[in-house]
Amino acid sequence: MISIEEANKRYGTLAVLHARYQTISSDQVRPKVAAIKTLLLNPPPPRIVESYDAPNYPHIGLGYVASYLRSKRCPVSVLDAKMERMSISGTLENIQQMKPDLVGLSSYTQEIIHVASLAKQIKNRWPAIRTVIGGIHATVLPRETLEEFPWFDFLVFGEGEIVLYELVEALENSTPLDQIKGLGYRKDGTVVVNELRPWNTELDDLPFPAWDLFPKAELYPIITSRGCPFKCIFCTRPYGDKTRERSPQNVVDEFAELVTKYNAKNIVFRDETFGVNKRRAIEILDMILGQKLSKGVTLDLHSRVDTVNAELLEKLKRAGCTNVGFGIESGNERILKDSRKGITLMQARRAVEMAKRLGLKTSSYFILGFPNETKKTAWDTINFARKLNTESVSIAIMMPFPKTRVEEMVRRGEGGYKRISHEWSDYNKQTGAVVELEGIKHRTLVLFQVMGYVMCYICNMRIGNFCSVLRSRFKQVLLLARNLFRP
Numbered sequence: 001m002i003s004i005e006e007a008n009k010r011y012g013t014l015a016v017l018h019a020r021y022q023t024i025s026s027d028q029v030r031p032k033v034a035a036i037k038t039l040l041l042n043p044p045p046p047r048i049v050e051s052y053d054a055p056n057y058p059h060i061g062l063g064y065v066a067s068y069l070r071s072k073r074c075p076v077s078v079l080d081a082k083m084e085r086m087s088i089s090g091t092l093e094n095i096q097q098m099k100p101d102l103v104g105l106s107s108y109t110q111e112i113i114h115v116a117s118l119a120k121q122i123k124n125r126w127p128a129i130r131t132v133i134g135g136i137h138a139t140v141l142p143r144e145t146l147e148e149f150p151w152f153d154f155l156v157f158g159e160g161e162i163v164l165y166e167l168v169e170a171l172e173n174s175t176p177l178d179q180i181k182g183l184g185y186r187k188d189g190t191v192v193v194n195e196l197r198p199w200n201t202e203l204d205d206l207p208f209p210a211w212d213l214f215p216k217a218e219l220y221p222i223i224t225s226r227g228c229p230f231k232c233i234f235c236t237r238p239y240g241d242k243t244r245e246r247s248p249q250n251v252v253d254e255f256a257e258l259v260t261k262y263n264a265k266n267i268v269f270r271d272e273t274f275g276v277n278k279r280r281a282i283e284i285l286d287m288i289l290g291q292k293l294s295k296g297v298t299l300d301l302h303s304r305v306d307t308v309n310a311e312l313l314e315k316l317k318r319a320g321c322t323n324v325g326f327g328i329e330s331g332n333e334r335i336l337k338d339s340r341k342g343i344t345l346m347q348a349r350r351a352v353e354m355a356k357r358l359g360l361k362t363s364s365y366f367i368l369g370f371p372n373e374t375k376k377t378a379w380d381t382i383n384f385a386r387k388l389n390t391e392s393v394s395i396a397i398m399m400p401f402p403k404t405r406v407e408e409m410v411r412r413g414e415g416g417y418k419r420i421s422h423e424w425s426d427y428n429k430q431t432g433a434v435v436e437l438e439g440i441k442h443r444t445l446v447l448f449q450v451m452g453y454v455m456c457y458i459c460n461m462r463i464g465n466f467c468s469v470l471r472s473r474f475k476q477v478l479l480l481a482r483n484l485f486r487p
Contacts, residue, residue, distance in 0.1 A: 036168045037075045039100035040066055043107070044081040044091055046114040050430055055083050057219040060270060061106055061135070061160065063209025068161035071207045074168050078213040092121060101128070102171065104156075104164060106135035109401060110427040116149035123151050132167065134160045137424075139238050140403040142184045146191045155184035158197050159226075159239070161206060199227065199240045204250040211262055219300075220258050221270040224251045224284065228272040230304075231340045232329075233405035234367065234398060243276055252287040259293050269301040276304075278312050285315040294320040302327065305351035306343045310358075317358045323391070324355050325363035331384025332377040335370045340405075345384060352388050362390040366452070367429075368445050369398030371406065371415025373437055375444070382452040389460045395452040396429035397445050410435055 040062040045053040059080050069076040077098055081091045095103065103122055107115040119131045132154035138145050142157040156163045163182040170177055177185050182197035200206070203226065211220065227240040258264035275281045288294050299321040305328065316324065328348045330336050336343060355362050366385050368378050385393055400407040400417075409415040416438040426432040436442040457466035 035075050036101045036172050037099070038069060038077070038102045038104060038164075038168060039095065039098055040076065040078045040104045041091070041095075041106075042078075042080045042082045043105055043111070043115050043118050044086050044088060045111065046425070049428070052108075053082070054085060056217060057221050057268065058083055058209075058211060058214040058217050059106065060209055060221045060223060062104075063211060063214065064206060065104070065134075065160050065164055066213050067207040067210035069165055069168065070210055072165050072169075074165065076210075076213070078210070080214055083217065084215060088118065088121070091118070092125065095122065095126070095129075102130050102132060102168065104132045104134060105152075107133060107137050108135065109137045109399075109424055110432065112137045112145070112149070112424050114425070116151055119149070119151040130154065130171070132156060132164065134164075136236065136238050137402070138184075140236050140401075143191055143193045146184050146186065146193070153186065155193075156182060157184065157193075158182045159200055162200070163197060199242075199244060201244055203244060203246045208254045208257055211258075216262070219266040219268055220262065220264045221268050222251065222254055222258070223270045224274065224281075225271050225276070229276065230273070230342055232342075233339050233371075233409075234329075234401070236401055236403055237272075239272070245277065245280060248280060248283045248287055251284050252291065252293070255288055256291065256293055259297060265296060266298050266300070269299070271301070273307060274301045274303050275307045275312055278307065278309065282312055282315050285312075285319045288319050289315075294318075298322045301325070304343065305347045308351050308354070310354055313355055313358050313360060317360055321360060323361040323363060325365065326351060326390075327365045328384075328388075329365065329367050330370060330377070331366070331381035335373065335377050335381075338372070339370055348384075348388065352390060361392075362388075363392045363394070364388055364390040365394045365396070367396050367398050368448050368452075369435065369437065369440070371409055371417065373398075373416070374439055375448075378440065378445070378448045382448060382455055385452060386455045386459055389456075389462075391462070391465060393453070393456045394430075395449050395456075397432065397442075397449060399427050399429050399432060399434055401427065 042059040042062055048054045059082070062078055062080065066076050066078050077100070079091065079094050105115050105119060115133070119133070122129055122131060130153045131151060133145060133152040134156040138155050139157040142155050146152060146155050154167060163180060166180045167177070167183060170180060177183060178192070178194065181195050184191065184193040186192070225243050225245040227243045228235070228237050229241060229243055255267065258267060297320050299316065299319060300323045301321065302325040305326050308324070313324070326348065328343070329339060329341055331345065333345060336345070352362050352364070364385060366381050368381060385395065398406060400410040410417045410419055417435050418438065419435055420442060421434045426434050433442050436445065
């Protein structure tokens with residue numbers, strides 16, 4: 001199509017009008033606007049206490065969002081400040097160099113105040129930059145998060161890939177935001193939260209995470225399914241309560257890409273529970289073995305004691321799995337039943353024993369402070385953990401995370417709970433202090449926690465494991481000691 005000026009020279013006024021009409025119509029269909037440059041940021045932690053404060057793996061949520069934006073030809077970059085051990089000042093220097101138009105941040109509940117403070121610094125330094133918050137806290141409390149933290153311009157709740165793309169597209173084209181499902185925003189000084197976007201059931205259509213935008217990692221995660229069908233009272237289930245599965249071929253194709261393109265040596269399946277569909281899990285492992293993809297690669301994963309069997313564990317061992325983690329939660333049958341965990345102590349013993357017989361290392365995860373917990377049931381948990389004698393153990397203290405059944409009970413004063421903090425920064429399962437029980441003060445829960453670690457490692461003569469935990473979690477140990485002895 002020729003320009004208006006050229007049309008005027010060649011053909012006169014009528015052609016000029018026609019050219020102008022064509023230009024306006026073309027602009028209406030394909031607006032000429034500058035592309036929004038998006039930076040996806042995994043913020044640095046306020047302090048390094050737990051393993052997820054200093055991960056050796058990239059942020060998989062940002063990896064998926066980045067790959068989806070790129071597949072739509074949107075300019076995108078990633079800064080995993082947490083994995084790169086960046087400071088706040090270093091993070092801000094990188095933002096200065098990247099000069100994004102939109103910064104997307106992700107946050108756990110216990111980090112949200114810190115992440116909001118970073119967003120405030122970004123807005124103060126570069127007022128033109130718009131910020132969007134996502135992650136678990138934003139998903140369960142979308143309206144409350146925008147109302148509490150004015151430095152977030154937008155909020156994505158639920159699965160973020162399509163939502164963020166539609167937000168970028170709307171910002172580029174200056175189109176309304178009210179039809180973007182899964183988006184929260186501000187309009188005329190008020191918070192608007194659109195309806196939740198339905199869960200994506202076509203997970204194979206998503207491009208693999210854009211790991212080339214991250215630094216090389218020691219460990220790479222794969223999520224083979226989203227959602228969890230179980231009803232534990234302490235879990236938010238941020239991806240829904242139904243399992244949505246990727247096809248085995250799609251999973252194995254990603255596994256192959258990690259091995260061949262990124263030279264991955266350590267891979268972890270990050271499903272909320274790997275092996276819910278045992279036949280599908282075994283099919284994935286058979287394909288990995290059939291294509292000889294696991295040579296020189298170690299696998300790690302978490303599962304449930306009632307979803308594994310000898311065949312699945314044996315396939316995992318052959319495919320290079322070195323460790324299986326089991327969420328057992330309590331060593332008391334009544335607590336397990338009341339928590340809707342849906343397992344028995346016998347199932348826990350059998351699963352750990354099966355894994356050990358096959359030469360797999362095991363990890364176990366427990367929680368102290370369930371509703372109506374007593375000193376006796378807490379000791380039951382510690383003794384059961386000691387007898388299981390897994391290579392590593394995690395003993396957490398109950399946190400009433402938003403939108404869980406436990407949070408409802410705390411709010412209603414049920415289960416013997418008493419709230420002792422309303423600060424989001426206290427929502428740390430290892431070192432936080434949010435609730436206590438009528439018969440067990442928080443300091444007593446911490447004492448049980450410390451004694452649990454000592455008994456599981458020292459009494460089982462796992463001195464090497466204990467020393468490794470002390471080295472890797474030194475600051476966590478100091479915080480536990482502070483919680484134990486503070487007035």
